[in-house]
Amino acid sequence: MITEMKNDRNYVLCYTREPQEDIIYANKLAYSMHLAYSADGERYEALNHNSGVLFAKATDNENGTMNAKSLKSPYLFQLADGKFGVVAIRTEHDGQPDEQSKGSVLLFTSADLLQYNEVGLIDLKGDTYVKDVACLYDATSGTYIIHWTDENGNSYRNVLADLFSLSGASAPEQAEALAHDSVSASIEGIVPRNAISVSAEIGQRLVCRLTVPTNVAMKVPEQVTAASAEELNAIRATAVYSDGTTAAKSIKWQAAEVNWNVPGTYRVSGTVHQDRYSFPTMEHRADPNIAKWNGKYYFIATNDADHNQTLYIRVSDSISGLVHAEESLILDTKTYNPIKGLLWAPELHTIEGSLYIFHAATTGEFFYEESHVMKLREGGNPTVAADWSEPMRVVKQDGSYLCEAGKVISLDMTVIQLNGECYAAWSERQFLPVDIGAWIYIAKLDPKEPWRLISDPVLLSKPDYGWANNHTFVDEGPFAIIRDNKLFLTFSSAAVDATYCVGLLTVDTNVDLLDPRSWTKGNYPLLTSRSVPGEFGTGHNSYVTDEDGVLWNVYHGRPGVEAPRCSGLRRVHFDIDGYPVLDLTEDKDLNPALTAVTIEVVVK
Structure with a gap:
């Protein structure tokens, strides 16, 4: 169960996973961005069944076929307008280097960390494969700074006045080695990346959309006027769930002691019912x-x-x-x-x-x-x-x-x-x-x-x-x-x-x-x-x-x-x-x- 949120700010961790057996959790699934949530920035719990929420799109060939792609090393950051960006290294489907992405990183944007737009490859103007990447918005200069490390361990930085100008990055400059804050979480197979602070509203919505709700309350009217068993049976219970959603449920009433021909007030018990089917059906x-x-x-x-x-x-x-x-x-x-x-x-x-x-x-x-x-x-x-x-x-x-x-x-x-x-x-x-x-x-x-x-x-x-x-x-x-x-x-x-x-x-x-x-x-x-x-x-x-x-x-x-x-x-x-x-x-x-x-x- 996700920890109850008590602060004005919550925390979201992005990560990939180690692949498992091909039929269980293959490279194409593991090499995607996953999300975990924390109310305090320390205890993280996986969202979406510990499954990916952001995948790289395949590329198209002239004959209509596609080349499947994956992503590694996603880095989550906030845009100047308060929305979100993700930079990641696009790879071949099995995680091997992608020749088309050499010297580039893949950019995504999102308003809510649920639906993402793949913007494209940002050209970092380096003739080498990227092994690690991070991106931050510098409010002082009004620019985005991409830090990255190449396959040889060299570190660079590029400046972009316009993040969406995929070819508009400055020439790479030598920079200090990338350093990420250490994040630990007891999540199966996790390869952690970075965590950011988000509003309680964003955090709550992520939890509600990316976890399965549970029935936490049941509401029925305190009193009803009815003239027959049919009218009583039309009364529905309202099941309330942990995310605040509701669903109507039928009720099997024990109304044998109600005399529908004698006016009066009767206390009636019932059992909320819903059909259920075991699998396989x-x-x-x-x-x-x-x-x-x-x-x-x-x-x-x-x-x-x-x-x-x-x-x-x-x-x-x-x-x-x-x-x-x-x-x-x-x-x-x-x-x-x-x-x-x-x-x-x-x-x-x-x-x-x-x-x-x-x-x-x-x-x-x-x-x-x-x-x-x-x-x-x-x-x-x-x-x-x-x-x-x-x-x-x-x-x-x-x-x-x-x-x-x-x-x-x-x-x-x-x-x-x-x-x-x-x-x-x-x-x-x-x-x-x-x-x-x-x-x-x-x-x-x-x-x-x-x-x-x-x-x-x-x-x-x-x-x-x-x-x-x-x-x-x-x-x-x-x-x-x-x-x-x-x-x-x-x-x-x-x-x-x-x-x-x-x-x-x-x-x-x-x-x-x-x-x-x-x-x-x-x-x-x-x-x-x-x-x-x-x-x-x-x-x-x-x-x-x-x-x-x-x-x-x-x-x-x-x-x-x-x-x-x-x-x-x-x-x-x-x-x-x-x-x-x-x-x-x-x-x-x-x-x-x-x-x-x-x-x-x-x-x-």
């Missing part, structure tokens, strides 16, 4: 999706049990009922000639009153995997295979197929409906002439024929951060949450192993979704193998709202590093800034010591 089911249709809930997922050769669907009156519901086969690789295998990532979406399944399938080998759409006939039963249309390949607005078969694949298509418009977002990977990795695109969709795009695809994200290109360059599995004038598009990255993780794109709901400049990409993942003990490679999320209005994260993960993919469910919380929290586990979400409540019921 459904074994050998990946890329899971739950949707509500005509008052019932349906579950569909990639079937790892038969190597992705079939799609089964489950139905129940409640989400919890899906866990043990029977499965009905609705698609296999024998019914339709073009569908030969690799049935991946099915999603149920209702568009203009009709139900569709978006999924990927191949006409032959892996390199022919393409997005398809199936439509439920009017009045049809989603659990009956014959009531679904033959899968249709997604086409562009000119009628041609979305991807060139055998060269580019498409998969993980989802639907976003906003402001009367319908959009598709999906992952696309070019393999020929070179493999450039999987990128996420968005386009408008024809709601009458939702297998047809009606705008050109627009690139939203490519795997340019180390956590996204860990083992392979992949961004995939987009799915939207729309809440409070924000659209959150979570997506999954890295290899589909224990390094799999969840990133976040954010956009305001009143802007053009097809303008990539409107979107903000988070610097660090929301969910990783470090987030929840015993869950590895968590990702490929979708979301569903239950009958109580609770939003659930439907995801897959592995109960062990080498274990099979399995589905899980966890409530989605929202932090102090309204951003989704995907790692609030049941033990922190609902404190058992706070679930017993009472209320005074007035029957009139």
